Amino acid sequence: MSKHVNFMRNAALTLFLAVPAIANAEPTSQTVIATVNDTEITLGHMVVVRENLPEQYKTLPDDVLFKGILDQIIQQTLLAQSLNGPEPETVKIALENQKRLLLAEAAINAALEEGVDVDALQKLYQDKYVVNYQGTSEFNASHILVETQEEAEAIRAEILAGADFAEIAKEKSTGPSGPSGGVLGWFGPGEMVPPFEEAVTKLSVGDLSDPVQTQFGWHVVKLNDMRIQEAPSFEEVQTELASEIQEKIIDAKVAALTENATIDNTASADIDPAILKNLSLVGNPSGE
Secondary structure (H helix, E strand, C coil), rough: CCCCHHHHCCCHHHHHHCCCCCCCCCCCCCCCCEHHHHHHEEHHHHHHHCCCCCCCCCCCCCHHHHHHHHHHEEEEEEHHHHHHCCCCCHEEEEEEEHHHHHHHHHHHHHCCCCCHHHHHHHHHHHHHHHHCCCCCCCCEEEEEECCHHHHHHHHHHHHCCCCCHHHHHHHHCCCCCCCHHHHEEEECCCCCCCCHHHHHHHCCCCEEEECCCEEEEEEEEEEEEEECCCCHHHHHHHHHHHHHHHHHHHHHHHHHHHHCCCCCCCCHHHCCCHHCCCCCCHHHCCCC
């Protein structure tokens, strides 16, 4: 054998040993994780499945979730491959609906990708919570709860005669606040049952109510204090304000698209709305 050939072989071997092995390429959405009868399952398939899982499942250990998702997709693929005949009409329609939804979400994300301007947030905060803010009334009250109107009237008379409200509450109130002297703390509109709330709103600070009946029994109520709810800080409502602005951006985009589109839904006038309950329409492609 020619010594030149040996030299070339030796040189090639030396070069091969000198060059480090090429590292495995970084995984992408197209990285194939498994195949099922020549059908590829990619990393992208698995990522999307995980993203759409309920939050409680996402807290599972990564290795457990990885195996569970892969097993699920393999099983689904096997079942899908076992289906004989044409693709069911419901599957075709569901895929069309899902594609429409995903594309609409992508359009929304594109419209919002620039984010919400901080100046716009500050302006909305000023308009909503400073210039035009009207805080609701909040009340601090105590009550004594008993079973009958007669008991409530007797207790009210006793307090008006000078007895200590808190001590009587500890002694006679059947409500859970009794041991603490009947103190309910601060509450706002809608936090108490209507008859109770109505009675409280008619009291001045320090006043005692007439007996008030609710589904829990009879109450004697004392208004300890009241205040007007303060406006929340910017930080407390920043997320809420951002969502409000984003909704306006999307509403404006949809309105503009609608204005420039040709939409004909006149055929819907001749359709009985109850027909949407008829699953046989999509169970049989002919609709028969």
